[in-house]
Amino acid sequence: MTKNKIRDAEETKSIILKAAETLFAEKGFAGTTLRQISQASGASGPLIIFHFKDKQGVYDAVKASIMKRYLDADSKTHPADDSFDSLIRHVLSSMFSFYRDNPTIMRLANWGRLEGDYEPWPGEAEWHHTYREQIRLAQERGEIRSDLTPLNISIFICGTAHIWWENHEHFMKHVLEEKNRNRTADDFYFEQCLSFILQGLSIPVTEKKGKSHAKRTAKNKAKPR
Amino acid sequence: MTKNKIRDAEETKSIILKAAETLFAEKGFAGTTLRQISQASGASGPLIIFHFKDKQGVYDAVKASIMKRYLDADSKTHPADDSFDSLIRHVLSSMFSFYRDNPTIMRLANWGRLEGDYEPWPGEAEWHHTYREQIRLAQERGEIRSDLTPLNISIFICGTAHIWWENHEHFMKHVLEEKNRNRTADDFYFEQCLSFILQGLSIPVTEKKGKSHAKRTAKNKAKPR
DNA sequence: GTCTATATCCAGATAGAC
DNA sequence: GTCTATCTGGATATAGAC
Numbered sequence: 001m002t003k004n005k006i007r008d009a010e011e012t013k014s015i016i017l018k019a020a021e022t023l024f025a026e027k028g029f030a031g032t033t034l035r036q037i038s039q040a041s042g043a044s045g046p047l048i049i050f051h052f053k054d055k056q057g058v059y060d061a062v063k064a065s066i067m068k069r070y071l072d073a074d075s076k077t078h079p080a081d082d083s084f085d086s087l088i089r090h091v092l093s094s095m096f097s098f099y100r101d102n103p104t105i106m107r108l109a110n111w112g113r114l115e116g117d118y119e120p121w122p123g124e125a126e127w128h129h130t131y132r133e134q135i136r137l138a139q140e141r142g143e144i145r146s147d148l149t150p151l152n153i154s155i156f157i158c159g160t161a162h163i164w165w166e167n168h169e170h171f172m173k174h175v176l177e178e179k180n181r182n183r184t185a186d187d188f189y190f191e192q193c194l195s196f197i198l199q200g201l202s203i204p205v206t207e208k209k210g211k212s213h214a215k216r217t218a219k220n221k222a223k224p225r
Numbered sequence: 226m227t228k229n230k231i232r233d234a235e236e237t238k239s240i241i242l243k244a245a246e247t248l249f250a251e252k253g254f255a256g257t258t259l260r261q262i263s264q265a266s267g268a269s270g271p272l273i274i275f276h277f278k279d280k281q282g283v284y285d286a287v288k289a290s291i292m293k294r295y296l297d298a299d300s301k302t303h304p305a306d307d308s309f310d311s312l313i314r315h316v317l318s319s320m321f322s323f324y325r326d327n328p329t330i331m332r333l334a335n336w337g338r339l340e341g342d343y344e345p346w347p348g349e350a351e352w353h354h355t356y357r358e359q360i361r362l363a364q365e366r367g368e369i370r371s372d373l374t375p376l377n378i379s380i381f382i383c384g385t386a387h388i389w390w391e392n393h394e395h396f397m398k399h400v401l402e403e404k405n406r407n408r409t410a411d412d413f414y415f416e417q418c419l420s421f422i423l424q425g426l427s428i429p430v431t432e433k434k435g436k437s438h439a440k441r442t443a444k445n446k447a448k449p450r
Numbered sequence: 451g452t453c454t455a456t457a458t459c460c461a462g463a464t465a466g467a468c
Numbered sequence: 469g470t471c472t473a474t475c476t477g478g479a480t481a482t483a484g485a486c
Contacts, residue, residue, distance in 0.1 A: 009451070028339060030256035034480065047452055049481065110339055113391075114253060114332060125399075145424075151400065152417045159388035160381050170343075174350075175376065192377045199370075200425025234469065259462060272470055274463065 013051050013061075016041045021062045025104035028111040029059055063112075066105060073098070084138035084201075089194060091131065092161060096190055099165035106165055128154060144201040153201065160193050238276050238286075241266045246287045250329035253336040254284055288337075288346065291330060296348050298323070309363035309426075314419060316356065317386060321415055324390035331390055353379060369426040378426065385418050 019041035023032045034055055038045045052058040099106060111117075135150040144153075164171070164186075172181050180188075244266035248257045259280055263270045277283040299319070324331060334346075360375040369378075389396070389411075397406050405413075 012451080028253065028255065030253065031340065033478085035478085044453060045480080046454090046482080050451070055480070107339060110335055113395075114335055114339070115256070148417050148421060152414060152421075155388060155414075156385050156418070156421055159384040163380060163384035163387055166338075170338075174345075189377060189380075192373050193381070196373060196377075196381055196425045199427075199429065200421045202424075204424065205430045237469080258460085260460085269471055270462080271464075271472090275469075280462065 009051070012043060012047070016043050016048055016051065016058070017062055017065050020058050021066065021104055021108075024059060024062055024111065025107040029055075029115050029117075034058075063108070066102075066108065070098075070102075070105070084135075084141075084143040085198065087134055087138070088157065088197060088201075092157065092190065092194060092197075095158070095161045096165075096186065099161070099168075100186065110166070142203070145203055148201070156200070157197060160197065164189055164193075234276070237268060237272070241268050241273055241276065241283070242287055242290050245283050246291065246329055246333075249284060249287055249336065250332040254280075254340050254342075259283075288333070291327075291333065292346055292348060295323070295327075295330070299348075299352070309360075309366075309368040310423065312359055312363070313382065313422060317382065317415065317419060317422075320383070320386045321390075321411065324386070324393075325411065335391070367428070370428055373426070381425070382422060385422065389414055389418075 016037065020032070020037045023036055023040060026032075027036075034045050034048060037043075037048060037058065041048075048058060052061055132150040132154050135144075135153050138144050139146045139150070172185070176185060241262065245257070245262045248261055248265060251257075252261075259270050259273060262268075262273060262283065266273070273283060277286055336342075357375040357379050360369075360378050363369050364371045364375070373381075397410070401410060
């Protein structure tokens, strides 16, 4: 910022929020200082307080602005739910691209959980709910196993996607061999993930092999949880 | 603490560490103050500095003590690796009990990742390595699919376990129906998890059904990553 | 709306008595 | 080995000029 005095409150606030989002994502609430936000945004400390009341106010505003962005983006997704196969592919791929494009989200959510910010991110619960409902319908149609609860299935799916992006940096730096540390690593993991999930949810063909893992079949309905 | 002066360095240090572990797990490094550790442990601030040099020293000591505890517990596990079935059951169940018994670990690990503490927790890398090796062997024996890489398989397994415990509180409070909010919820998830994973990794019986998820078979060896 | 100057508080760390 | 007293820095937040 040059010699200030832009006198456009909305613009100022948005600049502050952008800087604050980056910083909060990077260092969390306790680890971020108003000074840093001030320096990164070019607005003086008192001005930030003026617009957002206090540090907590800045944080809340950041969360709100993220949710807005998220919901805006999500509203144009959720396409045809024909087969479970295409549903799962869609869900997984939209999670992947969301995580890829919004690296701050994951960190902010993690910070939030750790810092005891349990206020629900609005919209998230509903999203999960409709998602589970679609799983249930696929079970009713006999497309996938019915002995696993929709909730657990959704947890499995989220878990495999989540852990990849949560540890993305770590995987890229320390786990993958050098030649595989490129953009296609994500795609490769995605494909393997999809293949694993689809098989894990498919209806077992026969009860052959004495192994325990073919024991449950679709006729053993799980009690709803 | 009464009127101090216990003059037992080891005892004092261990008391301080215990208090510090709780606090760091709860609030992270930046969010925890020496004063709080002092108050919670009964040792004066300067005494903590005396024993651990500085705040960072306390943090490092906490991590070291946790790793010691972890390795001690883990050394008496790792039993017969006969079948993959029993291996996976063992790995998953030891992860579950570890997370259940050490709720601070998960939080500390998450804090560490967020706060940029990328120093490896000693022993962890080796553990993952031997684990992946066992997966690879099971693939060679033809017990499980070979088109998924051992690394990805281990990520899937960790992911499904991880996400459960990472969100355990949230699941218990807001997601599960009330009647299911008890200790057996963990066991139920565990069983479903196991069943899902084993089927997802099993070798497909036939190529029937036109669906895409039966396309890959064991003969399509994945290139090692 | 935005700044400078500053009050106030509390953090981590030290000095030195016991 | 442990304390009390204290230094120093940096944090949030306020006062008040422009």
